[in-house]
Structure formats: C-alpha cells, structure tokens
Amino acid sequence: MIEATLNEWKKWYAENRTEECRAIGKKREELDDDEVFIRLWNTQDGKPPEGGESFNAKAWKKPGSTPAPGLVIVTGKGEPPLILTNQKRREEAAEETKKWEQQKSKKASKAKKTDADKNESDEKAKKEPPASRYLKKPYQWRCRDCGEEFDATKPKVHCKRNPRQRAEVSRDSTKWFNQFLEEVKWTYMPHREISTGLIGVIDDEKADALAKEAGESLEKILNGEEMTAPKYFDLYNERTRYLRVSDLKEHSKFKRVINRIAGWREAKQKPVSKAPLGVIEIGHAFDEFLEGTFENIQSDDWAKGERVRFDCEELGVIVGGTPDLNFKGVPVETKTLRVFPHEVPEDKNQKAIFKYKWKKNYAKQAALYLQGVDNEFMLLLLISRESGAFTVVPVDDEAMAAMQENWVVWAEDYEKQLDAYKKLIDEE
Numbered sequence: 001m002i003e004a005t006l007n008e009w010k011k012w013y014a015e016n017r018t019e020e021c022r023a024i025g026k027k028r029e030e031l032d033d034d035e036v037f038i039r040l041w042n043t044q045d046g047k048p049p050e051g052g053e054s055f056n057a058k059a060w061k062k063p064g065s066t067p068a069p070g071l072v073i074v075t076g077k078g079e080p081p082l083i084l085t086n087q088k089r090r091e092e093a094a095e096e097t098k099k100w101e102q103q104k105s106k107k108a109s110k111a112k113k114t115d116a117d118k119n120e121s122d123e124k125a126k127k128e129p130p131a132s133r134y135l136k137k138p139y140q141w142r143c144r145d146c147g148e149e150f151d152a153t154k155p156k157v158h159c160k161r162n163p164r165q166r167a168e169v170s171r172d173s174t175k176w177f178n179q180f181l182e183e184v185k186w187t188y189m190p191h192r193e194i195s196t197g198l199i200g201v202i203d204d205e206k207a208d209a210l211a212k213e214a215g216e217s218l219e220k221i222l223n224g225e226e227m228t229a230p231k232y233f234d235l236y237n238e239r240t241r242y243l244r245v246s247d248l249k250e251h252s253k254f255k256r257v258i259n260r261i262a263g264w265r266e267a268k269q270k271p272v273s274k275a276p277l278g279v280i281e282i283g284h285a286f287d288e289f290l291e292g293t294f295e296n297i298q299s300d301d302w303a304k305g306e307r308v309r310f311d312c313e314e315l316g317v318i319v320g321g322t323p324d325l326n327f328k329g330v331p332v333e334t335k336t337l338r339v340f341p342h343e344v345p346e347d348k349n350q351k352a353i354f355k356y357k358w359k360k361n362y363a364k365q366a367a368l369y370l371q372g373v374d375n376e377f378m379l380l381l382l383i384s385r386e387s388g389a390f391t392v393v394p395v396d397d398e399a400m401a402a403m404q405e406n407w408v409v410w411a412e413d414y415e416k417q418l419d420a421y422k423k424l425i426d427e428e
C-alpha cells in the first residue's frame, strides 16, 4: 500500500504493528481521517516497492510528539513509526521553511553568525520535506505572454509580466513517460461507473449527451496524435499577487495565502530553488503534457479555456481562474489521477481516495468556475495516469453551499488580513 486515507493507514498500523496507536500531525492539529496520504519508507522499513518513495531524513522534530515539517506520523509503543505525507503538506512545509530562512537571514545580517546558529540551520536543512532536488543556476523561465524561453539567475520581466519558472523533467520521470506513451491506449468510458453519488454530478440527458460527445471526440483526437514526453514543466509557486479560485477551497490554503499575500505583493518575485520528484513531479509534468497536446488540437469544437472572474461576496474579493479547455462553449477542467478505483478493484483504498479528492477538490473547483460563467454546468475531464482511461462528468455548483458557510467564518477570522489585501488592490 502506497497511498491511502488516514483511516486506512491507522487500520494498517493496527494490523501490522500494534493496535494501540495514534496519528500525530502539527501542533494541536485535529486530523481528518479521510485525508489522503502517501507512505514514505525510512531505512528501518527497507526498500520501498515500485512507485514508493524512500525517506532518509529525521522524521521527528521532537521524538514522539512533533513530526518534522510536512509529515504525519502514526506511532505505537515499541513499534517503528509509519511516516506519511502528501503534496499539500509538503507545499506548506516548503513555504514555512522559506519564511523561517528569511527571518534567519534578517537576523544574521544584524548579528554575526555564531556556530550555534550554523548548527541550527544545518539541523533545519535536514528537516526539509523529502523527494525534491535542487535546481542548477541559471534557472529556466518562460514568458507568460509571448512564450519566449530564457535562462536567468533571477526572474526578468518579459512583456511587462513576471515570467513563469520551469524545470527540466527528471530522468526518472522521463523514463516513466516514455513507457507510458508506448503502452497507452486512450479510452473513453461513460462516467456513471465512477460518478454515482458524488456531490455536484447532475442527472440530465442533454448534459450527459454533451459529455459523451466530448469524450468520444477526445478519444479519437488523442489516439491520432503523435506524442512525446514533456521536456519541461512549470514549477508551482504559491506566492501570488491575487487571490485565486484555488485559494478559496480549503481553510489551510486560504489561511496561508491571506496571511502572507500582502508581504508577497511587496517583495520581488524570487526563484524557486527546488523541484519535486516522483509522483508529484509526474503529476505536474502530466499537466504540461496535456496542455501541449490540447494546444495542437485542430477542431472547431475544442478551444482553450477562457479566464473567469468571480465576485466572492462573503469575503468581499474578486478571484480569477482559467479552466483548461472549452468544448462547444462549455468549460472543461482537467484532473489527472493515478488510477480510477475500478481499475484496481483489489485496492479498496482507491474508492475512498477518489471520493475525498472529488469532494475536497474537483467539485469545489467546478462550483467556483461556474460562478464566473453563464452555464448551469461544466465538464470535468478525469484521466488515469497509469492507463490513459478517461471520463467526462457534467457537474453543477452543488458544492457552493458548504464553501459559502466557510467563507462567512473566514471573513470574520481574517478580517484584518482581508482589509489589508483589499486596500492594496484598491491602490493599484
């Protein structure tokens, strides 16, 4: 087992190690049993299975009570810990580390560095979230406007915009892609198999007919394309000047962004110094791959997605985002997942994982995009990264109600930060 919900990991621990166990996250954190984690294999655990990641750093900040940043640990008396993480927690940890380093260098410039300080920063380096690599300078960039690619140590404004930073796809992931492309058969499947009972999925003949048409059209297009592995992918940078659709979905993300956005707006854009490896890199590279493929589609029915803006009254802000594609005037958002639950019936976790991702991410994103367009529904294109099987699901904005309830609370809790952000926007 590589990926499972926290609940499943606890069961696994109880069966394989000891029944008396507990899961520990951040300080005072109440963990959600449905949150999805991947396992990391430390030296004690031996060699990870194919697709698994090894972990050679310190798992604990304080043994038995505080895990290292980005980790959740399941532990029981006299048994080795089970080390868990996920993308969200890794990003949070990376952001925390950055903040910490900045404070550190501020302090260091005031006072001379002592040996004690140095030891402390060495310690900190060891606690970095795992499975990433340092990028070589000069870094690689691409203009958001004209698409020109260039090398530079620092971001250089191009066509009046901050450029996007990219990284070369690692050798391992390139190997993975070449194998995938050799074996892939793009197969459209009707969505009912996976979508029954999920929030936002609509039961409407016309919408179903459109989804089917989109799926069948795409199957033909994809199987007819000559495809190559992507060479680069866009690095994710949480620092943003504007709140985005993706910042309104979950409390932990919103909190991080709203607390820092004013600072980000004042500071210069900084290069990212590390790139992910493993599943996370493959996920990013896959997005790049699809983007490139869709750009080449020659069809009157398919087009690039258009930017949408949504006025969030509860928070008093306007957010923007861009769905990936458009089919006959209906926005289409693409999400890749490792596998569909029914592709691996022996792995019962996948059902829970899929449901969790749908509820926490896909349904919310569709609901948010729909606020900015005239349509009643949009299409979610879900693709399996292992097989190339895909489906198209018509979704409405049912997920809005729960988010609106959250926003009312956030508006109060982060009033100061929101006001500061709004003031900066007004001054533009």
Ligand SMILES: [Zn+2]
Pocket: 143, 144, 145, 146, 147, 148, 158, 159
């Ligand atoms: Zn340019």
